[in-house]
Amino acid sequence: MRIGLLGGTGPAGSALGLRLASIGFEIVLGSRDASRAQTVCDELIKKWPEYRLNISGGDNDDAARCEIVVIATPWDSAATVVNEHTQDLAGKIVVTMANALVRVGKEFQPLVPPRGSIAAHVQAEIPLSRVVAAFQHLPATELGRLGHEVDSDVLICSDDPVATATISEIVTKIPGCRPLNAGTLSNALAIEAFTAVLLQLNVRYKTRVAPRLTGIPERGDKV
Secondary structure: OEEEEEOOOOHHHHHHHHHHHHOOOEEEEEEOOHHHHHHHHHHHHHHOOOOOOOEEEEEHHHHHOOOEEEEOOOHHHHHHHHHOOHHHHOOOEEEEOOOOEEEEOOEEEEOOOOOOOHHHHHHHHOOOOEEEEOOOOOOHHHHOOOOOOOOEEEEEEEOOHHHHHHHHHHHHOOOOEEEEEOOOHHHHHHHHHHHHHHHHHHHHHOOOOOOOOOOOOOOOOOO
């Protein structure tokens, strides 16, 4: 399976792409600058020679043509970027991992976009795609440390049950991660906003936290 990351050269996108490549997926890191994307991929391959990483760089058009597409751009450009690739994204599973946050003094605070969430805004821009909100809470540093488990639940929400199940299956392959079906896309508002709490905990306790919910069977509820 080929997974493309639009705007995938930043810390979160490249770390997720690296982790997915390490478990056998073919990854295309997209960027407005294809040469920059390839440079990032070359650096990842050089850093982790013990892994046979099937990861390559290209422009965002290359990433948008993959079977599953992850939006890894900054939150305020996610809707604009997907709008540029409406045709390529039609009918596909499109994952949003962005959080609308702002730093006020020493604290992070969530912003509420006009449509309620980044995921909802993206879905409105590409109505023929199957948008999924996922990966918002995974620390990029931990994702990028191959050989170490991430140790986190991954909350997944979408209006398309098949899309939820597909992303859940991908998450199960990431060591230490457990997918949880968090309902429809309307719940993306709460999931995105909760990231501000996690970041504040990181600052206060000088660590990198990730959610792990109790009281749920090991494999999560039914998807």
